[in-house]
Amino acid sequence: MPAKLSVNLNAVAMLRNRRNLPWPSVTGIGRLALAAGADGLTVHPRPDQRHIRFSDLPEIRALLDDEFPDREFNIEGYPSEEFLRLVEETQPEQVTLVPDSPEQNTSDHGWCFRDNRELLARVIERLKKGGFRVSCFVDPDASHEELSLARELGADRVELCTGPYGACHDDQARAVAELKKLQATAERARSLGLAVNAGHDLTVDNLPALVRHVPMLAEVSIGHALTADALIHGISETVRRYRAALGW
Ligand SMILES: CC(=O)[C@@H](O)[C@H](O)COP(=O)(O)O
Numbered sequence: 001m002p003a004k005l006s007v008n009l010n011a012v013a014m015l016r017n018r019r020n021l022p023w024p025s026v027t028g029i030g031r032l033a034l035a036a037g038a039d040g041l042t043v044h045p046r047p048d049q050r051h052i053r054f055s056d057l058p059e060i061r062a063l064l065d066d067e068f069p070d071r072e073f074n075i076e077g078y079p080s081e082e083f084l085r086l087v088e089e090t091q092p093e094q095v096t097l098v099p100d101s102p103e104q105n106t107s108d109h110g111w112c113f114r115d116n117r118e119l120l121a122r123v124i125e126r127l128k129k130g131g132f133r134v135s136c137f138v139d140p141d142a143s144h145e146e147l148s149l150a151r152e153l154g155a156d157r158v159e160l161c162t163g164p165y166g167a168c169h170d171d172q173a174r175a176v177a178e179l180k181k182l183q184a185t186a187e188r189a190r191s192l193g194l195a196v197n198a199g200h201d202l203t204v205d206n207l208p209a210l211v212r213h214v215p216m217l218a219e220v221s222i223g224h225a226l227t228a229d230a231l232i233h234g235i236s237e238t239v240r241r242y243r244a245a246l247g248w
C-alpha cells in the first residue's frame, strides 16, 4: 500500500496569523484536504504559537471526530510539559517527538537517543500509557545503535528527516546520495520492528523518487510545499496531485 498523506496545517496557520482575522481557516482548509483524500492532518504547535495556536487543536480534533472519523491527527513537537498536556487534552492518534528548541525556525535534525535517553524514556512511557502511537524524528543517517535505542525506549515509528533531501532540488547527484542514506536508515529501522514515516521539505516532484527508494513508508507529512502548490492549484487538486505522486 502506498504511504499515507498527512497534511501539515502549520503554513496555513502562519498565513492566518498575519492578521487578527479568522482566514484562511485552518479547519476549513483541513476539511477540504480530507475531503480530497488526505489520510490525516498534522500540526506542530511551537511554544510561541507563531503557526498553529493551541486553541486550533480542539477544533481540528472535532473536525476529524465529527466528519472524518477514519482519519488521523498527528501532533508533532518537543515534549515539554505544556506540549504533553496539549497532547493529552487533544487525544491525537499519533505523537511525533521532535528535538526542536523553542527559538528554532523549523525542524532540522533528529533525536540523539543516547543523550536524551532519560527524557525520552519518561515521555514515551507516559504517552504509551495514554494510548498514543509514538513516532520520533530521526536524522536521515541515524545509526543502528540509535534506532535500537529508539525501539528499546518504546517508539512505534520513526520519522525520517527529509530536509537535506528536500534541499537537493537543484542537484540530482546529491539527491541520489541522500536517497541512499534514507533507504539504508529505513531498512535498519524496519529490521528493528519500527515503522517508518518521513517528512520535511517533501514536494510533489521529490516524492516519487523517495517512495521508489523507501517503499515501506507508512506515512508522509507535508506542509510547506503543499501549501505553496495550493496557492496555484487549490487545496483539493493539490491533495490529489500529492496522492498521485505517492502512487495512490
Ligand atoms: C518535524 C518536522 O519535520 C517539521 O517539518 C515540522 O512539523 C514543520 O514545522 P514548521 O511548519 O513549524 O516549520
Ligand SMILES: NCC(=O)COP(=O)(O)O
Pocket: 008, 042, 076, 159, 198, 199, 200, 201, 202, 221, 222, 223, 224, 225, 226
Ligand atoms: N513532519 C514534517 C511535516 O509535518 C511537514 O514539513 P514541511 O512539509 O512543512 O517541511
